[in-house]
Amino acid sequence: MRRSSYHGHKILKFIFIYFFVILLIASIIAPFFWLIVSSLANLKDLVAKPLHWIPRHLNLERYREIFFGQVGISFRYALRNSILVALLATGASFVLSLLAAYSLSRFPGKYRSNLLYVMLATYMMPPVAILLSLYIMLRQVHLVNTIWGLSIVYSSFLTPFLTWILKGFIDSIPKEIEEAATIDGASRILILLRIVIPVAVPGIIAAVLLGVLMSWDEFFYALIFTSTNQAITLPVAIAQFTKRHSIDYGMMAAGGVVAALPPIILAVLLQRYLIQGLTSGSVKG
Amino acid sequence: MKRTTYTAWKFLLPAMLVVAGIVGFPFIKTIYISLFNAPLIAYTQKAEWVGFKNFIYAFINPSFMGGVFHTLYFSLLSISLNILLGVLTAMLLNQKFFGRAFVRTLVILPWALPTVVNAVLWRWIYNPTYGALNALLTQLHIIQNYRDWLGSAGLGTMTMVVLADTWKNYPLVTILVLAGLQMIPKEIYEAVKVDGANWWNIFWRITLPGVRPALLVALVLKTIDGLRVFDIVYLMTSGGPASATKTISFYVYQEAFGFLRLGQASAFSIINVTIIFVFVIFYIKFIRSEGVSG
Amino acid sequence: MKRKMVVLVLLMVLLLPLTIFATGQKEKVKKKEKQPVKLSALFIKQASYSEQDVRNMTAEFEKENPLIRISLEFVSYEALHDKIIAAAASGSGYDVILIDVIWPAEFAAQGILRDITKEIPKSMLDKVFSGAWDTVLYKGRYYGIPWILDTEYLFYNKEMLKKAGISAPPKTLNDMVDQAKIIKNKGIVKYPIIWAWQQSENVFLNYVVLVAGFGGSFFDANGNPLFNSGGGLKALEYMVQSLKDGVSNPASLQAISDDELRVFGSGQAAFALNWTYMYSIANTDSSQSKVVGQVGVVPTPGDGEHVQIASVNGSMGLGITQSSKNPKEALKYIEYLTSSSVEAKYANLSLPMWKSFYEEPSKWPKGQKPLINAAKLSFAKLYNRPMLAHYTQFSTIMQKYLQKALLYQMSPKDALDAAAKEIVQEKANN
Incomplete structure (x- = not known):
C-alpha cells in the first residue's frame, strides 16, 4: 500500500x-x-x-502469597487444573475434529456437508441454555467437580469450532497429494496421519492454540461445575478473591498477571501459525 | 461409493456423538422444558404444561425486551468497533515502520488476557472514585471532575462495557485482516495506481475485497460472542445501573438461579438461540451466495 | 521441526490422562483404610472466618470425632447460592451448607433444608441473640443454627468531625445529613457520605437499614406491600435527597461494600454504613487505610422518634440438607462450629452470637472495644429483610426501582409503587 x-x-x-x-x-x-x-x-x-x-x-508480597502462601493454595491447584483441562479438552476435541474435518473436506456428501452447519449451530448455543441439563447429566455420572467433567463439557464447544478451522485448512490442501497413496491402497487413517497431518501443521497448531486459549478463558461452566481445589480453574480462582463484602483487587491483579502469562506466551510464540492457520483455513467458510 | 460413505461416517461419527450428547440432548430438553411452568427444584411442585405462555410472557415483559435491546446494542456496537479497529490497525501494521514485527506481536497481547481478568481490570480502571481512567483524564485536563463511567442509566454504561470488551477482542480481527492484506499481490496496487485511482478507490476496489473473507469470519464470531454475552457484564456491572446492562443471557441466568423458574429461563434461552440463528443463517447465506474465495 | 512439535503435542495429550489417573488411584487407596462417616460441607472463601480458619476448626472437630470425616468446599459468596441451587436441582450434594439470612425461606420452601427445630435445645435458644435465630427461622421452624452474626454500623471519621467542630457522632439519621452538610460546607471533604448502592443486594441492604431506621415495614400480615408508604417511602426519599444535597457521594450508585471501605479508608468520606469487617481494616491496617486510628463506630441511628437504633440482619447460618444421609453427624458438626467456645476462640474475626460473650470484657479481643459496644446494641435490634420463598425475585425488583429513583428516572413514590405492583404481578407467575 x-x-x-x-x-x-x-x-x-x-x-x-x-x-x-x-x-x-x-x-x-x-x-x-x-x-x-x-x-x-x-x-x-x-x-x-x-x-x-x-x-x-x-x-512482591502478593506473588509470594500466590506461589508459596496459604491464600494461594487454591490458586496453585487452579493453575494445575487449568493446564490439565486445557490440554485434555483440546486434545480430545482435536482428535475428534480432525477426523470430522477430514471427512467433511474429502467426502462432502450431499447431506453431510450440512452437518458442519449443524455442528456450528451447537457452537452458537449460549451456555446458560444447556447448563442445568448438563449439570444433572454430569452429576449422574459423578463428574461434577472433576477436571474430566469440565474437559468433556469444553470438548462440546471446542469440537465444532476446531472442526470448522481444520476443515477450512484441509480444504486448502490439494487432494492430489493423497492420490498416490490412495492408489497404493493405504487406509484413510494412514493417509490422514502420514500425508495430511504433516502438511496441515500450521492449521493444527492454530486450532490447538485456539482450543487451549478458549478453555483457559472459560468462566461460566467452570463457575457452576467446579468448587473444590481438585477441579476449579483459574478464572474461578481469580473470581474467588472476591470476599463476602470486599474485593481483593491486588490479589486479583497478581492472579491475573500469572493467569495471563501462559496464554500470552503461547500466543506470541505461535502467532505465525495462528495467522496462517486461520487465514488459509477458516476464511473459506 | 458405498465404501466412501462408510468411511465418511466413520470419521464424522465420534465428533457428532460428542456434540449431540453434550449439547444436542440438553438443548432438546431445554426446548421441552420451555413449554412448562417448571420449578428448578422439583421437590414441592411438579412441572405444569403451559404451552407458549413462557414465550408470551417474554414478549410482553418490558424488562426482558429491554434485555433483548441491550444485547442487540452490545452486539452491533461491539461488531462495528471490532471490525473498524481491526481493519484500521491491520492497515497500519501493513505499513513499513521501525519495530513493525514487535508491534505486530504486541497487538496480540490483550486477546490472550482471560476475560475474567479483563473485566476486573477495567472495572478497576473505570472506578468513579479512584479509577485510573479518571486520574489520567483529570491529570491531562481533559475532564474537570471524576466521572462515574459505569453509572449512566442510558446506553452510556453499556458503551463503556463494550469498550472494555473491544479492547481485549479486536486484536483477533486485526491479525485476521492483516493476513488477508498480506495476501493481496503488490502488483495489483501498482496496476491501479497507473490507472490513476485515488486512495478511496483503492480501498474499495482492492483492499476491502481482499480482506472480505477475514471480515466475514470476524463478523460471524463476534456476532455469536456478542449475542450471548454474559461474563463481562456479570463481572463488571452485575446488570446495573437500573438494569441498563442486563442482557438476554443475564435474564436467563436470573430466571434460572435467582427466580428458580426453569421453564421461563428455558424460553428466554430459546429466544436467545433463535436470534443468534437468524443472524448466522443470514451470514452463511451471504457467504455462499457471494462465493467467497480466499 | 514442525513434525516434532505435532508429535510433542500429541504425546502430551496422551500422557496426561495417565498421570492424572495414577494420582486419582492413590487417593482412593488412602481413603479405604479408614471407614468413618463422610460428610461434605459448603462454605465461602471469606465469610469472616477465612478458609484456613474453617479448616482449622474442622480439623479440631475431626480430632474429637475420629469417626466423622468432612470434605470441605469453598466458593465465593456470589457463587454460593447458585452452587446450592445447582446441587439441589440435581437431587444430591452437600450435607452441610452455609446459608445467608435471606435464603432459609426459599430453601425451606424448596425442600432443600432439613427442619431441625426438635434438635435445638431450649436452653440454647435463650443464650443466643434472638435476632440471630431469625437467620435460620421460617414459619416458626428452625432450619439451621446461626453462625456468623453481622450488621451494618455507622462508621465515622473522628478527625473530620473534630475539624468541623462536631463533638459527637450523629444521634439520628437527619443528624447525619446535617453534620455531613457542615463537613461539606467547611470543605473538609467533597462528598461526606459514601454508601453501597450498586444494583445488587448492596443497594437493597442499605435501603433496609434506613427502612428500619424510619420505622417502616415491607408487607402486612396478608403479604400486601407496605413499603411504598410510611417508613419505606421516607427511607428512599432520604437516600435521594442526600444525593441531591450533594452530601452523598454519587459514586455510591455503583459502589459495593468494598468501595465504601476504600473511599472511607482513603479519607474521602466522613460517614459510611458498613459491616463489621471494615473496622479493623480501616482503623488498624496502614497498608490499606490512610485513616488509621481515626475511625469511630456506633450503631446506625434511627429517626430518633420511633427508632433509636437501626440495624439490618446480615448474618449467616449453617444448615443441613434434606438429601444428607447422615444428618446426625452433620448436626454434631454444626453444633461444634457454632458453640460458644469455638466462637469465642475466633472472636477477633467474627463477633459471637452468644450473649454471655458481651458480659465479659476480659475476653474481648484487643482494640475492638468500640466495635463490640456497638455490636451489643445493634445485635439486640436486628431488623430482618422480608422472609419470602421468592426472596431473590423480590430483591431483584426492588434493586431495579431503587436505582431508578436514585438515578432520578422516577420519583421515590413512583418507583416504590411500581416495585410494589411488579412484585404482586410476579408473585402470580411463580
Whole structure:
C-alpha cells in the first residue's frame, strides 16, 4: 500500500504512521501497566487521589502469597487444573475434529456437508441454555467437580469450532497429494496421519492454540461445575478473591498477571501459525 | 461409493456423538422444558404444561425486551468497533515502520488476557472514585471532575462495557485482516495506481475485497460472542445501573438461579438461540451466495 | 521441526490422562483404610472466618470425632447460592451448607433444608441473640443454627468531625445529613457520605437499614406491600435527597461494600454504613487505610422518634440438607462450629452470637472495644429483610426501582409503587 508515495507526501505519511503506531502501543500497554502496578503496590496508594502512577512502595508480597502462601493454595491447584483441562479438552476435541474435518473436506456428501452447519449451530448455543441439563447429566455420572467433567463439557464447544478451522485448512490442501497413496491402497487413517497431518501443521497448531486459549478463558461452566481445589480453574480462582463484602483487587491483579502469562506466551510464540492457520483455513467458510 | 460413505461416517461419527450428547440432548430438553411452568427444584411442585405462555410472557415483559435491546446494542456496537479497529490497525501494521514485527506481536497481547481478568481490570480502571481512567483524564485536563463511567442509566454504561470488551477482542480481527492484506499481490496496487485511482478507490476496489473473507469470519464470531454475552457484564456491572446492562443471557441466568423458574429461563434461552440463528443463517447465506474465495 | 512439535503435542495429550489417573488411584487407596462417616460441607472463601480458619476448626472437630470425616468446599459468596441451587436441582450434594439470612425461606420452601427445630435445645435458644435465630427461622421452624452474626454500623471519621467542630457522632439519621452538610460546607471533604448502592443486594441492604431506621415495614400480615408508604417511602426519599444535597457521594450508585471501605479508608468520606469487617481494616491496617486510628463506630441511628437504633440482619447460618444421609453427624458438626467456645476462640474475626460473650470484657479481643459496644446494641435490634420463598425475585425488583429513583428516572413514590405492583404481578407467575 504505497499509495501516497506518488503524491509526494512522504514526510506527512511518516508522521501520520508513527503517530498512530505510538497511539496503538500506548493503548495496549497502558491497561497492562496498570494491571502490573496494581499487583505490586499497596492498596492505599492505589486508591489515593491524586493518583501516583508509580507508587512509592512496590513489593512482591502478593506473588509470594500466590506461589508459596496459604491464600494461594487454591490458586496453585487452579493453575494445575487449568493446564490439565486445557490440554485434555483440546486434545480430545482435536482428535475428534480432525477426523470430522477430514471427512467433511474429502467426502462432502450431499447431506453431510450440512452437518458442519449443524455442528456450528451447537457452537452458537449460549451456555446458560444447556447448563442445568448438563449439570444433572454430569452429576449422574459423578463428574461434577472433576477436571474430566469440565474437559468433556469444553470438548462440546471446542469440537465444532476446531472442526470448522481444520476443515477450512484441509480444504486448502490439494487432494492430489493423497492420490498416490490412495492408489497404493493405504487406509484413510494412514493417509490422514502420514500425508495430511504433516502438511496441515500450521492449521493444527492454530486450532490447538485456539482450543487451549478458549478453555483457559472459560468462566461460566467452570463457575457452576467446579468448587473444590481438585477441579476449579483459574478464572474461578481469580473470581474467588472476591470476599463476602470486599474485593481483593491486588490479589486479583497478581492472579491475573500469572493467569495471563501462559496464554500470552503461547500466543506470541505461535502467532505465525495462528495467522496462517486461520487465514488459509477458516476464511473459506 | 458405498465404501466412501462408510468411511465418511466413520470419521464424522465420534465428533457428532460428542456434540449431540453434550449439547444436542440438553438443548432438546431445554426446548421441552420451555413449554412448562417448571420449578428448578422439583421437590414441592411438579412441572405444569403451559404451552407458549413462557414465550408470551417474554414478549410482553418490558424488562426482558429491554434485555433483548441491550444485547442487540452490545452486539452491533461491539461488531462495528471490532471490525473498524481491526481493519484500521491491520492497515497500519501493513505499513513499513521501525519495530513493525514487535508491534505486530504486541497487538496480540490483550486477546490472550482471560476475560475474567479483563473485566476486573477495567472495572478497576473505570472506578468513579479512584479509577485510573479518571486520574489520567483529570491529570491531562481533559475532564474537570471524576466521572462515574459505569453509572449512566442510558446506553452510556453499556458503551463503556463494550469498550472494555473491544479492547481485549479486536486484536483477533486485526491479525485476521492483516493476513488477508498480506495476501493481496503488490502488483495489483501498482496496476491501479497507473490507472490513476485515488486512495478511496483503492480501498474499495482492492483492499476491502481482499480482506472480505477475514471480515466475514470476524463478523460471524463476534456476532455469536456478542449475542450471548454474559461474563463481562456479570463481572463488571452485575446488570446495573437500573438494569441498563442486563442482557438476554443475564435474564436467563436470573430466571434460572435467582427466580428458580426453569421453564421461563428455558424460553428466554430459546429466544436467545433463535436470534443468534437468524443472524448466522443470514451470514452463511451471504457467504455462499457471494462465493467467497480466499 | 514442525513434525516434532505435532508429535510433542500429541504425546502430551496422551500422557496426561495417565498421570492424572495414577494420582486419582492413590487417593482412593488412602481413603479405604479408614471407614468413618463422610460428610461434605459448603462454605465461602471469606465469610469472616477465612478458609484456613474453617479448616482449622474442622480439623479440631475431626480430632474429637475420629469417626466423622468432612470434605470441605469453598466458593465465593456470589457463587454460593447458585452452587446450592445447582446441587439441589440435581437431587444430591452437600450435607452441610452455609446459608445467608435471606435464603432459609426459599430453601425451606424448596425442600432443600432439613427442619431441625426438635434438635435445638431450649436452653440454647435463650443464650443466643434472638435476632440471630431469625437467620435460620421460617414459619416458626428452625432450619439451621446461626453462625456468623453481622450488621451494618455507622462508621465515622473522628478527625473530620473534630475539624468541623462536631463533638459527637450523629444521634439520628437527619443528624447525619446535617453534620455531613457542615463537613461539606467547611470543605473538609467533597462528598461526606459514601454508601453501597450498586444494583445488587448492596443497594437493597442499605435501603433496609434506613427502612428500619424510619420505622417502616415491607408487607402486612396478608403479604400486601407496605413499603411504598410510611417508613419505606421516607427511607428512599432520604437516600435521594442526600444525593441531591450533594452530601452523598454519587459514586455510591455503583459502589459495593468494598468501595465504601476504600473511599472511607482513603479519607474521602466522613460517614459510611458498613459491616463489621471494615473496622479493623480501616482503623488498624496502614497498608490499606490512610485513616488509621481515626475511625469511630456506633450503631446506625434511627429517626430518633420511633427508632433509636437501626440495624439490618446480615448474618449467616449453617444448615443441613434434606438429601444428607447422615444428618446426625452433620448436626454434631454444626453444633461444634457454632458453640460458644469455638466462637469465642475466633472472636477477633467474627463477633459471637452468644450473649454471655458481651458480659465479659476480659475476653474481648484487643482494640475492638468500640466495635463490640456497638455490636451489643445493634445485635439486640436486628431488623430482618422480608422472609419470602421468592426472596431473590423480590430483591431483584426492588434493586431495579431503587436505582431508578436514585438515578432520578422516577420519583421515590413512583418507583416504590411500581416495585410494589411488579412484585404482586410476579408473585402470580411463580
